[in-house]
Amino acid sequence: MLTLTWLRGLLARRAGRLSITAIGVALAVGLLATLGSFLSASKAQMTDRALKSVSVDWQVETQPGADPQAVLTSLESTPGIKAAVPVGYGDTKSFETTTGATVQTTGAGVIVGYAGDYRSVFPNQIRDLAGATTGVLLFQQTAANLHAAPGDQVTVTMAGLPPVTIKIDGVIDLPEIDAMFQKVGAPPQSQRSAPPDNVILVPLDQWHRLFDPLAINHPELVSTQVHVDLVTSLPHDPAAAYSKIVGDAHNLELKLTGQVLVGNNLGAKLAKARSDSLYAQILFLFLGTPGAVLAGMLTVTVAASGADRRRREQALLRTRGANSRQLLSLGLSEAIAVGVAGSILGLGLALLVGRAAFGTAGFGATNAAAVTWAAFAVGAGLTIAAFAIAVPAWRDARDISVVAARQTIGRRREPRWQRLWIDVILICASLLVFWLTGRNGYKLVLAVEGVTTISVNYWAFLAPALMWLGVGMFTSRIASFVLRRGRRPLAWLIKPMSAGLSDTVAASMSRQRRLIARGVTLVALTAGFAVSTSVFNSTYQQQAEVDAVLSNGADVTVIESPGASIPPNVITELSAIQGVRKVSPLMHRFAYVGNDLQDIYGVNPTTIVSDAKLQDSYFQGGSATSLMTKLAHRPDAALFSFETVKDFQLAPGDTVTLRLQSGTTKQYVQVPFTYTGVVKKFPSAPSDSFVIGNADYIAKMTGIDHVGTYLIATAHGDSTAVAGRVQTAVGTNALVNDVASKRRKIGSSLTSVEMAGLTKVELGFALTLAAAAAGLVLWLGLNERRRTFATAAALGAKRRQLGGFVWSEAIYVTVGGLVTGAAGGWVLTNILVKILTGVFDPPPTTLAVPWAYLALVAAVTVAAVVIAASSAIRSTRRPAVQLLRDI
Amino acid sequence: MSNSSTDLLVRCDRVARTYGSGPSAVVAVHDATCQVHPGDRIALMGPSGSGKTTLLHLIAGLDDPTVGSISWPALGDRHSLRPGPLAIVFQSPSLLPPLDVVENVALPMLLLGTDRKTATNAAHEALARLDLDDLSSKLPEELSGGQAQRVAIARVLAGRPRLILADEPTGQLDHATGIRVIDVLIEAADELGAALIINTHDPLVANRLPQRWDMANGRLTILGGAKIC
Ligand SMILES: Nc1ncnc2c1ncn2[C@@H]1O[C@H](COP(=O)(O)OP(=O)(O)O)[C@@H](O)[C@H]1O
């Protein structure tokens, strides 16, 4: 009863403060719930993308001795399998073609037999490039090697059998070639380093005619698989989906004991998605937790500014006979009321944000996720309310007469943590943990293929957490140290705005250093949060862009189709297209490195770094610029991949002779190169071995300056539109790709998950926090001293003189907070980016700083401070006579 | 006694002050006419809620009358009263918490534009006059109520005003301390040759002053008394 009356009274008289506290709780709850719903939504998105990116879910290989037909039948009747299509694999010794007088022969190859419905069940396995879409289909790279086109004859040689000649009906590409030719059942590290170069697809019955005879004497050269399309009703969480799909595969292997091995393509994708989703979770944790904690701190600070009044009320209640327990339960019910109200508001906020972001789907990907995150967020909200209201009330109730608690100015010694240097110890500990995690190569997520559990190195969290704490406390130390010891320089600094009272203002500020240092710290922490969040997000965005550019080569790439050749004036033609800023040629050929056919790229070393946005992380043993400078100085210089360097035991300066096709004779000719460095990645290059050389040198040595690939930089954003216009211009002569579509396609990788919404929420939140911290804390601090200002005004202080007190403090808090916050945020961002290296692909060379956003944060903070300060000054315009009457 | 208008410190002419409006309006001061001359020692008596504080604030120029007019012929216009020729001792603690005792005492002079050194010296002098030198470097929160009120009087003294207003300066003090504070206040006024008005509902305090104004329900009655001419 008392409680209800009390609450009603509170609502009537302290509505402002209570609602500010509730809003603080709401912000924290809203942030956490929004992060939660974004997290579960993006996890679901990752699972979905993994599902969509896999074309054949399982490749079930029949083991020697098992009956392929029986396996097929058994698979067809297995629940959960939507379609099962048989596929044959047969190894050959060589393929051969004759064009005019020359004969082209390849090394070993594979002939794949595909059933009639294969292409309709797995539409993404085979991509038509030329000729018919059924019958005998020749792999594009093989077609290039053999100079073969639809209609040509290819002679196939198989072990111990007479050669067979087949007619090519079409040329195709195999986008999933790695999975298609995997060693089923082998762990990833013992997979072939590269898929076969020479592949022909034939209808299954024709394949049987070719390879059934071979199987009699050479069963090891022939194998059959069943490619499986699964009914995919998987859990939304990649980890759960992974467990389920791996379990299903094991069950199948158990059921057909010894007869089959399952190549789990979907499982492999989900494994990647699983660790990506864990990274996402970590990301949300790293970036979200400080935000929620800051919102909590701000709320507690706001609530604390009402402590004086609450103490007075308690004293009053006590004189009316209330005991400690009643007082405590009053505080508790106030906290619960505020906590619950704030939580409801916060969940509503999250719901609105979620609705705006995901349309009608709303809040969380699944009901369970939504409930879990909501409960978690509300828990946090109630905790904040408890810290803001109930804990101080409890402390007051215990010893209401503590005079010291009233002494807000005082000559109290500096707090114990300052005397013990706890802040510095925390920062050192953070750096130590950081160094220790660095020694392990910042491995945050440990995911072992085939193992369903995945572990996170939560120790790494310690580094940024300790740093946040340390930076906050250190800021407070510095802020109060300057006020305590630097009174003279401070007085000198504030002279311009203190209207002749600079010494008095400095003395006053010095004595109120606790209050002012608290303000500086909060502004610093919120500014630091804004800096670290925004820099991290932009760097992340930058790297996602780099990743897409890396796999695409440029904003837009034009790659010649096999057999087609682009006319030489194409550069002028392409440059004229609307939206094209720059066209740079990138020579693409093939070269034999020993017996290994590799891609070789001829570059113009003086322009390629900027044309192809080369990153230092693509190379080893030097930056992009330094290695390209070396290339520019030496025509025959070449960069090789690490495997090649290892295989051939290369040392810098060694001569490596490659074989490239001559433009005139079409024969392979020997071209000497000098090994100058290691290349790991290159735009549009394959993920395995390749070579980088000088375009001019390659053109000279092969007698042909044919280019093959063009990198296009677009003038502004929309690369897809530009790509469309380019495609129209080049027609069927070339494949045109663009960054935006590429980015949409890149598997389930973290970078492709739509982070834009989340980023907006985070940045908006950081902005709100920064403004609220600066404005609210300053205003509350000044408001608490209304009486002091009213007294000064009654003594005759002019508005300008009062302004001196207010502005000096406001500027100290703002400038001090923003400067230390920027510094602290910078340190934290560097730690975060290093620790979360695994999130970035490729790792960033430089941080991207969103200056516009940071300027906005600074501007909003300053605006909030100006509003707070001038409203405080305005309220003293007429001496608050009423205040002077108060006890 | 000189009747020239420039010798008149305050003139209130049918002054009224109403709080609020409509049926809930409170007339705190009702049609008050009064004058304050140099050397006046006035006890403004009346029960709690009778309008004493309101009248004092009007005289101090802290508040505007709703009806009537107030002028300060010998003191200047309203905006130059404080800091300067008029000083107030408040009922509740009125020292600025973040400033120490000397700084508090020196503040009105600093507000007037006096240089720091002169102001500080004057402050020390005023504190010494009231035997408060040993408190100079203390903070307001380290003072007792009586000490704080005496420091507030030192602050008034240091500003050398011509009219001192005190609003129940002993209201929060025990009796003995209160009497001491009143004596200090009267001594200070004597020393400065300033006029003094003290609000009080305590007859013992009022008895220490020769003149008496009575306040009841917002109505002011000038009882006169032994005027010092
Ligand atoms: N701001 C205000 N609003 C409404 N009424 C007020 C206000 N201030 C004072 N009063 C009323 O005016 C009357 C006179 O108050 P006051 O001057 O403080 O008397 P005193 O100082 O004699 O106790 C009282 O009835 C009081 O309630």
Ligand SMILES: [Mg+2]
């Ligand atoms: Mg009063």
